[in-house]
Amino acid sequence: MFTGIVTDIGRVRVVRQTARDRRYEVETRWDTSTLALGASISHAGCCLTVTETGPGWFAVEVSGETLTKTTLGQWMEGTPVNLERAARLGDEMGGHIVSGHIDGVGQIVSVRLEGGSRRIEISAPEPLHRFIAEKGSITVDGVSLTVNTVGGQIFSVNVIPHTLEVTTLSGLQPGDPVNLEIDMLARYLARWQETA
Structure with a gap:
C-alpha cells in the first residue's frame, strides 16, 4: 500500500x-x-x-x-x-490509500497556469471516468491529487508549485499518457451498487 x-x-x-x-x-x-x-x-x-x-x-x-x-x-x-x-504502519498518511494497481491510462488534454499552480485536464478512458468524482482523490503517475472538476470523460486537477517541483508532473504536455488509479473507496462503492 x-x-x-x-x-x-x-x-x-x-x-x-x-x-x-x-x-x-x-x-x-x-x-x-x-x-x-x-x-x-x-x-x-x-x-x-x-x-x-x-x-x-x-x-x-x-x-x-x-x-x-x-x-x-x-x-x-x-x-x-x-x-x-511502501507505507509502513505508523507512517503519516499524507495522501490517500493507494494500491499501486493501475486502473487505466489517461491522456493529458490541456495544461495551463492558474495563479502559481497548474490546472491539468485529463481524459480518462471508459468506463473509468464514472469512478471519478469532484473533490474525490485520484492518483496520476503515482501522485495523490484532488479532483477539481469532472465533465464526461475529462477531469481536472490543480497542482501546486511544491508538487510540480518534486514530481514528474511538471513535464506533462497535451497528448502525454499518464497512469491513473481511481480512489479505492469509489471502486468498492460502485461495485456494491452494481451488486445491491
Whole structure:
C-alpha cells in the first residue's frame, strides 16, 4: 500500500528484455542498502517488486500485462519516474490509500497556469471516468491529487508549485499518457451498487 506522496524522482538507467519480461534498472537518491529484495515500490503509480540492488540503483522486472496496461512499456533509458516506498504502519498518511494497481491510462488534454499552480485536464478512458468524482482523490503517475472538476470523460486537477517541483508532473504536455488509479473507496462503492 502507498499514499501517493512521491519521495524521489528516479531515472531509468538500463532497459533490458529478458526471456520472460522486461527488466528496468532505476537510479535513485535513496540509500539502496535499505531496500530489501522483494520490497514493493510505486513507479509512476505502478507497484513493482525489487529484484536486485546496487549503489544508487535497484532493478525491477515488469510483466507483459503491465507493459501493455500502463505507460511503463514506453519507458526508455533516461525516463524520469515518480518513486514511493511502501507505507509502513505508523507512517503519516499524507495522501490517500493507494494500491499501486493501475486502473487505466489517461491522456493529458490541456495544461495551463492558474495563479502559481497548474490546472491539468485529463481524459480518462471508459468506463473509468464514472469512478471519478469532484473533490474525490485520484492518483496520476503515482501522485495523490484532488479532483477539481469532472465533465464526461475529462477531469481536472490543480497542482501546486511544491508538487510540480518534486514530481514528474511538471513535464506533462497535451497528448502525454499518464497512469491513473481511481480512489479505492469509489471502486468498492460502485461495485456494491452494481451488486445491491
